[in-house]
Amino acid sequence: MLSSLTTRFALLKQLRRGNLGDVIFQLLALLFGLSILALVFGIVFETWAQSAPSRREFGWSFLWSTAFDPPNDSFGALPFIYGTIASSILAILIAGPIGIGIAAYLVEIAPRRLNQIVGFVVELLAAVPSIVFGLWGIIVLAPWLKNYIVPPLQAVLGWTPLFSGTFFGPSVFAAGIVLSIMILPTVAAISRDVLRAVPDAQREGMLALGATRWEMFSRAVLPYGKSGITGAVILGLGRAAGETMAVTLIIGNSPKIFTSLFDQGATMASIIANNFAESRGLFLSSLIEIGLMLFAVTFLINVGARLLVSLISRQPQGGIRA
Amino acid sequence: MESEKTKEESKPFEDPEKKPDARQRSVEPQPAYRGEPAASAMVAERLSAYYGAFKALADINISIQQNKITALIGPSGCGKSTFVRCLNRMHEVTPGGRIEGKLLLYGEDVCGRDVDPVQVRRKVGMVFQKPNPFPTMSIYDNVIAGLKLGGRRKSSELSEVVERTLRQAALWDEVKDKLKESGMALSGGQQQRLCIARTLAVEPEVVLMDEPASALDPVSTQKIEDAMEELKERYTVVIVTHNMQQAARISDYTGFFYIENMGDPGRLWEFDETSKIFSSPNRKETEDYVTGRFG
């Protein structure tokens, strides 16, 4: 309130001085800044409006209905919500620890030079387009998993429902692994920033007590950066939930509630991408409603995670070498 | 020979350029002061410290007396902090940090290749300039943070250690009713005493203090000074301080660090009993500094 008042006051003062250029430029900049907010509102409004027919037709039951029957115009979102949660959790279970491990390596262990190279590699990993990962996942990774990973896995864990059934290639399992590779840069980069923000005084305090590097990391650095690391993991989760093309190619797009990871499934994003072009009317509207839900979920995830990360950032950077 | 040695040892500071034979001095730990009960806890022999290519400290020879308080004084940036950080090998933690020379803890080489800094730091504890309690731990957990590294102990034993060390750090009465609260809830001075207790809990031989009171108010400073008086009963204390009154009040020995020219490494200019340093120092720069003529 106060700040907007002072801004207005400053504007008036500038006007009185006759510096019109400054006022116009500031207003112009403000306009673009506000447009960012407008874009987000636009997304909400558009998806809300376009999904109206579906919301009218199915109401809340859309959330827990497993129906997916385009000829009879009967749709439910549950299989896709389920598929999104399952594949994202599988991805974060793999990428979370590995991403934090990379961050730990970069901040606590790696020499400066190597630090830059590894940082660049992680950046490149983020730059490879989703569709290329999808192609690689379905053509190269899935058959490789089928031949080398699934048989031993099934020999040991085949009795659990999670790893039962026949593995054909396109599967939740393969999708989760590709997803984990794709979200690794997100988790690693943000965890790295968080670990760098942990003050060296914390590290030195623990080292001076005679701690090893691992004890320093696990007892002083990690607890200090806990909220930020959690934020990084949640951001990775959000990215996995919204990732579309790779999953569309790999997961099989089968609208059912699966129990085995070797089964095929579908996520919210993949079902939209897979069916959008051929859909009309209520089908299209229900796909857009799924998009609205996806937006809401990823938006909330991102807001929460960003808040957690911002708790620790904006501090002098650390990173001593024990 | 005998008399010369005594003389040499009684003035642990040696300028190698003036006394070439200092270079051949035996590396065996020697009691520095004949006739006194005190013995050397730590001895540095021609110790130099680097940050990358930059030499921050050159040829420090010092012998730190057991169960005494040794104060290190000198102008800013002359290497006092670097030196204490060498004593428990915290200096190597800084990027580019490197130590040359010999450093003995009760006759054992601390800087040897096969010596694990982790082991050294169990024996030589350190209190930092700014209090750095672990924010996610309670007061109780902060105190035993170092102790827990050494393995599981009975909780009765832990409580005993917590009470003893907090008493030694003159903090017990203030926190005994809120041991489960976060260490961050304490004032700056209390936090620093908590860090002292945390260091003592590991039962080191030597306690290093890097300007422990520089960020604190006079009352807290007073409390920390009081605590130090008791500490020397059990520990050997080395304290870096900017405050000459503080050095004069609490220490038994004082070392004066000085840089002669800009860009030179810091050197231990003079080292002697505190009373001697503050009344009749041997070198002019020391006298100028302790009388407040510069720095």
Added chain:
Amino acid sequence: MSQLATTSARYRRRKLLDKAMTVMAYLCTLAAIVPLVLVLVYVAIKGLGAWSPQFFTGLPQLFGNGGGIYNAIIGTVIIVGLASLMGIPFGIMAGIYLAEYGNNHLGSLIRFTTDVMTGIPSIVVGIFAYGLLVVSMGGFNAFAGAFSLAILMVPIITRTTEEMIRLVPGSIREAALALGAPRWKTIVYVVVPTALGGIMTGILLSIARVAGETAPLILTILGSNFLNTRIFQGPVAALPLQIYDFSRSPYAGVIEAAWGASLVLVLMVLILSLAARLILARRGST
């Protein structure tokens, strides 16, 4: 008595754990490098096999060797170019706002929203563009695709611009102000040019990011087997979309073409990322 060499079982266990965790950290890093190398090597080998002059000059086919990707390359250039025309000025202006006028509650809100926007799934942005520009314009068109990509570019450019402008030393700004230049001229002619290297990095990275985007394009330009250079009318092809179409073909020859197109796309993206990195490195060294 050797104090420092005491090696209790507990101490050995601690050291062992420390070593083990250090090795784990190395393995984690390896786990990031291995898939990247595998993907890149595979794309390079398979992709080069699919390359031929006809591949770059022909139109796609649904069978045989998949034909070429001429229309997809043109489509990508048009759409990414259009997206840059929209997204770059938008992002830079919003970044200027945040850096110069955004130290208030509104600024914080916009900054936070920008950060959150980077996490919005691209397919949702595609739905937005579909509703806004495809439905109203009566069909799939290149402009809608470019619009959705521009939205994805904006948060990246905005945040880099803000950070880079904040790095410009106050002395440079003051020097211009002291000459009597009004603030906006100082920003446009002094501050932004000083930060331009860093801003370019953000721009290149954002282009690299959206050039590979597929999901919003399915919803906006649909894809096409023909060349379409019209901006406001008719489905258009783009490289990532073409890969998607190729990859769903039952014919091995067409799948080969998907690898060929992937190599083109990956090279594009890698060159842009490398260029961004180089600009940043040069800035750092001077």
